Amino acid sequence: MADPRGPAPAARGNIAIVGAGPAGLAAAEVLSEAGVAVTVLDRMPSPARKLLMAGRGGLNLTHTEPFETFLSRYGAARARLEPAIRAFPPEALRAWCEALGQPTYAGTSGRVFPTAMKAAPLLRAWLARLAARGVTLLNRHAWTGWSADGALCFDRPGGTPIHLAPDAALLALGGASWPRLGSDAAWVPLLAARGVALAPFVPANCGVLIPWTAHLRDRFAGSPLKRIALTFNGRTVRGEAVITAGGLEGGVVYALSAAIRDRVAAEGSATVTLDLRPDMPVEEVVRRLATARRGQSLSNHLRRNLSLPPAAIALLHEGEGPPEAAVKALPLRVTGVSGLDRAISSAGGLRWEELDDDFALRRLPTLFVAGEMLDWEAPTGGHLLTACIATGRAAGQGMLRRLGAAGAP
Structure with missing residues (x-):
């Protein structure tokens, strides 16, 4: 696709x-638009593998919630992320998609998706724009560190390693989740050897581990739980979840997983409370269950009077005491969280104090960092992708300032 704004100026x-x-x-988009010669190298066979995987669920791009609420989702990292996100807020991201020929829409939850509900068309248009501006993309090039003279070293399958000595470089290697898609954190020892301070990676937006009975694990793993609410530490989230062989996954779990993860790390376990009928007041639950069973089993009584599915009824038998008493508040003991290989994202990474305001490393001022390599986390809902793109753009603009490019912000 040709860039509607015309060719980029001569490279600087x-x-x-x-x-x-x-x-x-x-x-790369920010830099190439300013006429800078850009080479993008990636160790995977094709670019943006994680983005494409996220697109299988519709590709949640961003969110329409009030901007201050949106910024609050970044927690302790808000102050460092806010300038980048203010420079490229959710409405700017939607306009950017539109300019690539990929209109967006907001669902009833406020989450924003491309109308095509896929990542591939957006990625194709994006790559075409970059190619039209002269950006070179080299796949199957794995960064292995630095040579003795300070050049960046890359391994290529079936070829001799190559060394590059650019005017500046950006690392955007991702965090540590979904390592099979490229984010394997192999860069951690390389930067640590240079004295760069790093926070250990831990799972974020992840499932929780619950010691189910063999009956529940064998009969109901994979079963969905719809229209439920999960509560932890005074916060309640409504939505859906899925029973897994090891615990629970899904939107309501991911939203609370950071707080649950931290409590488990500090105390060894955490207790969450599950409401299987959040749309029904407790008084109505009691009234319906007070009706005579007339020879029905408890399971049939719960099914007929509360419309509970078999998986939910099985969950009620996991607790202590009368199952019917736990419909509105079923305590579940969490003993851990799913590993990085199953987590949607990760927390930890390069500590913010290692960076200046241009996203350059203070110890290595021609090396910049962006995206999930940095120590931040956010819930699902478009916050992750928005911050990744915003920090990438901010780092690109920082590089332009270092290069002294005309028109750099």
């Missing part, structure tokens, strides 16, 4: 971007 500078995910591609 030479940049290497390591990582072809949303953050790296966003930086």
Whole structure:
């Protein structure tokens, strides 16, 4: 697709971007628009594998909630992320998609998706724009560190390693979740060896581990739980979940997983409370269950009077005491969280104090960092992708300032 804004001006500078995910591609867009020669290198066979995987669920791009609420989702990292997100807020991201020929819509929850409900068309249009601006994309190039003279070293399958000495470089290698899609954190020892401070990676937006009985695990793993509410530490989230062999996954779990993860780490376990009929007041539940059973089993009584599915009824038998008493408040003991290989995202990474305001490393001022490599986390709902693209763009603009490119912000 030709860029409607026309060809970029003559190149000024030479940049290497390591990582072809949303953050790296966003930086490449900013730089190439300013006429900088950009080479993007990625160890995977094709770019943005994690973005494409996220697109299987519709590709939640961003969110329409009030902007201050949106910013609050980034917790302790808000102050460092806010300038980048203010420079490229949710409405700017939607306009950017529109300019790529990919209109968006907001669902009833406020989550924003491309109308096509897929990531592939958006990615194709994005890559076409970058190619039209002269961006070079090299797949199957794995960054392995630095040579003795300070060049960036890359391994290629079946080929000799290559060394690059750009004017500046950006690392956008992702965090540590979904490692099979490219974010394997292999860069951690490389930066640690240079004295860069890093926070350990831990799962974020992840499932929780619950010691089910063999009956529940064998009969109901994979069963959905719809229209439920989960409560932890005074916060209640409505939505859906899925019973797994090891516990629970799904939207309501992910929304609370950071707080649950931290409590388990501190105390060894945590107790969450499940409401299987959040749309029904407790008084109505009591009234319906007070009716005579007339020879019905308890399971049939719960099914007929509360419309509970078999999986929900089985869950009620996991607790202590009368199952019917737990419909509105079933305590579940969480003993851990799912690992990084199953987590949607990760917390931890490069500590913010290692970066200046341009997203450059203080110890290595020609090396910039963006995306999930940085120490932040956010819930699902479009916050993750928005921040990745926003930090990539902010790092690209920081690189332009370092290069002294005309028109740099």
